[in-house]
Amino acid sequence: MRWESLFADLEAQFAAAAARNQISEVQEIVRIERARQTLMQRLASAVGGDVDLQLLGGERLGGRLAGIGKDWLMLNRAGTEELVPINAVSWWTARERTRTLAEQTESRVKFSQALRVLVRDRARVSVGGIDGRLLASGTLDQVGQDFVEVALHPHDEFRRSPAVNGRVSIPFHAIARVRSGS
Incomplete structure (x- = not known):
C-alpha cells in the first residue's frame, strides 16, 4: 500500500511538472507572437x-x-472623415475593442490609392501638416507617387476654373491628415 501511494505521489508530481511546462511553453509562444506583431x-x-x-x-x-x-487609418468623427498616414501618428490609445482574428484583415490599399479615390470623387478637403498647421483647403486635383496637388478655391464654391485661386503641391511626408466632410 505504501508503494501505491508513493507511485501515485510521483505521478501527481510528474503531472504538475508537465502542466507547468505546458503553461511556460504557451506563455513563450504568446510572447513570440506579440513580438512579431506590426503596428498596423x-x-x-x-x-x-x-x-x-x-x-x-x-x-x-x-x-x-x-x-x-x-x-x-480612417477616423469618423462628428460628420467628418480623417485620413491619417500612420507615419504622422505619435501615439494612439484605444478603448478596448478586441476584434477576433477572423475580423482582422490587412488592407493592401496604400495612402496614395486612398487619396486617388478622393480625387475621383472631387472631394473638398483640408490638408493638415505634421507641424500642426493647415497646409491647404480645396479640392484634390492630382495624386502623384509621393505628393498630392490641391486646387485652392473658396469653401462655399465648387471647383470650377473661375473659382480656382491656385494650386499647391504637398509631399506625402508633410501630411498629417486629410479631412473631408463638414
Whole structure:
C-alpha cells in the first residue's frame, strides 16, 4: 500500500511538472507572437471602436476607427472623415475593442490609392501638416507617387476654373491628415 501511494505521489508530481511546462511553453509562444506583431496589426484590433490619436504636430484627434490600410487609418468623427498616414501618428490609445482574428484583415490599399479615390470623387478637403498647421483647403486635383496637388478655391464654391485661386503641391511626408466632410 505504501508503494501505491508513493507511485501515485510521483505521478501527481510528474503531472504538475508537465502542466507547468505546458503553461511556460504557451506563455513563450504568446510572447513570440506579440513580438512579431506590426503596428498596423495592433491598430487593426481597434477597428470599429473609439480611438484617440496624437499627431506629430501636437494635434489631437478622436473618433471611431473606421478602417485601416497598408500605411493609413480612417477616423469618423462628428460628420467628418480623417485620413491619417500612420507615419504622422505619435501615439494612439484605444478603448478596448478586441476584434477576433477572423475580423482582422490587412488592407493592401496604400495612402496614395486612398487619396486617388478622393480625387475621383472631387472631394473638398483640408490638408493638415505634421507641424500642426493647415497646409491647404480645396479640392484634390492630382495624386502623384509621393505628393498630392490641391486646387485652392473658396469653401462655399465648387471647383470650377473661375473659382480656382491656385494650386499647391504637398509631399506625402508633410501630411498629417486629410479631412473631408463638414
